[in-house]
Amino acid sequence: MMGFGSWSAPATAQDLIAVTGHFLHHSRFYPQYGPYWRVDLTLPLVKELGVKTVHEAIYSLEAPQRALISGGKTDPATLRIVEENRRLVGQWLSTYDASGVKVVLAVLGLPPKTPREIAKNTEMFAWVTELVAAHPSVIAVQMHNEANLPQFWKATPEEYVDTYRPLAQAIKARRPDVRIVGGAISSLWWGPGIGWLKRAVDHGLLDFADSIAVHPYNVDSPPEVDPHWRGAPVTDPDQREKALQAFWKQIEGWNKTGKRLDLFFTEFGWNTATTGRAHVDEATQADYLARSFLIFQDVRLKGVPLRSAHWYDLKDDGEKDDKGEHRYGLVSYDLTRRKPAFQAMKALNAYFGQTDAFEVSKRRVEVSTPGAPVKVKSWRRKSDGAEVIAFWSTGLDGVQGGQAAATLRIDGIKAATGRLFFADERKPQSINLKAEGSGSAASVEATSRPQWIELPGR
Structure with a gap:
């Protein structure tokens, strides 16, 4: 098995600097939201940033307006809604196809003990497989999101592996080039996340996963410090780099398959709310974004196989200044204002966007x-x-x-x-x-x- 020091990005590796989007989170699917997450509105911002890779997610939705699966219903009205909603998702991915922007697609199925879970996942996964087969913009499929957190996955790591194995196999049969991404744990060295991931690996996650995804949120710590890693003191000027390298060494130690794995950071960031955890002012958000990407670039060039790091997220998710989840974006909720972090990412991407044009x-x-x-x-x-x-x-x-x-x-x-x-x-x-x-x-x-x-x- 190769050590990470010998890894070099393939010629087709996507650029490191990336963003997270939410193309379902607008009024067509959720009446409480405005239209602002529509791909036709967000893609110009992605292009302005010069970003080449986005992270999007689709869910096993059954509510009438936003249904993506029928859930066993056969009435014509439900089937028409499902067909139209799936057509829209395909249309948005076609927009990414035409734009040249690549997509890491997260798929959130249903955990065991959900009513009719097997039948619903079978329906959902069959559609996802066809979707991925039809859209070359999809370069990776992430299995679920933060499944180490009960609010996202009310089941065991072993059940996670068993649930997503058939989807991974079906996608690989149609698109062998697509990366299957497992984990998407929160956070990097947080004990419950590491423990969850180890159980998933022990149950066979790496039999079908090509990549590991992590959401390395630093909570209230600056980019130079991993708050959960104890391998070096926080006063060590390279503490974060050492934490990232130690994490990948741990993953390689678990990998008994002989395959060459790589890494995605499909979410990370700090919000600009007025209160709560991980909140900073707008200038500091820009500082932390720029410093994070330069640290990530350095560890990638030194051998950690980090394919892309996705700032969470492209735009604010809501309008409440005192709610952290509403204020992670680079752009205001209604797209009318670019934050300093937007300009920081744009400047970094203009110079360092082709990460592998550089070497240590x-x-x-x-x-x-x-x-x-x-x-x-x-x-x-x-x-x-x-x-x-x-x-x-x-x-x-x-x-x-x-x-x-x-x-x-x-x-x-x-x-x-x-x-x-x-x-x-x-x-x-x-x-x-x-x-x-x-x-x-x-x-x-x-x-x-x-x-x-x-x-x-x-």
Whole structure:
């Protein structure tokens, strides 16, 4: 079995930076919602971001207006509704097909002890199989959502594996190229989630799953810290990276199939509500988004097979400022306003969107600062050898958002000038460097929002 250090993304791997959507959550299916999750309204935002992969979900719905399964009913009115609703879902996936945007499709079947569960899942899964076969935009199918939480799956991990095995087999028979994604646990190193996933693996999850999905929410912690992992102190500047690498090492240790697995983060984020857990102001949400993606990029380039990381979610799900679930979006509920996090993702995607166009730099970069801790990441662009050095103030000393004067010393490059980029709407600027020893040094002002310097490679 290969270690993650030897993993390299396939040539067709999707870009890392991705979003979560909810294309069922609008007034056609749920009268209490507005029209704003319609694909024709959200796809222009996805395109503006430059995002190439979205996560969508479909459920075993039976209520009259939104029914996607008949539930055994044979009356013509119910069958017409089911047919029309399925046609609409197919139409939305056809829109993604035509756009070139890829879809990780979560399918939520019914757990055991639900009335007529077997018959309903058989109906649902047969339709899903045809749907996936018909739509090339679907590159992965996630089996359920956060099944380690009772509100989403009122059954055991073993019953989860038994329920979804037939769907995985049917999809693979029609679309061998589609990744079967298992788990979708919340959160990364949270004990009940890890325990649930181990039981599922022991019961045969990896017999049919190609990938593991996780929702690595950090709750109230910043991006540099995994709040549930105890393998390194929170003061370790690389604690989050070590937690991510340790998680994947754990998955590889469980994998006795010999197959090459990979990883999806199909949800993560912080909300901008006024109260509750995981809430931050809008500027901090943008800071955390940018820092998270750069950390994820670094661990992917160092071998963790992370295919895509999906910010939860593209737009706000409601209008209540004091309800966290309503305020995770990059865009306001009615699509009229882009938050700073939208601009941060857009800037990151414009520069780093093709993750595998970069590789880990072998040059040594040292940082010295009399102020707050400054985190540094360095990569090399393959096409021209340009050195890219990202940096930001972590706030781990308790001075959240504080600026920090710093000097970056880059060994082996003699450069008088470079370009400074920002994770916001600003254009890049020139930055002067001075010769120092065998390399160059740049004086910078690190902030809680990442910046990065580009230096010519050759």
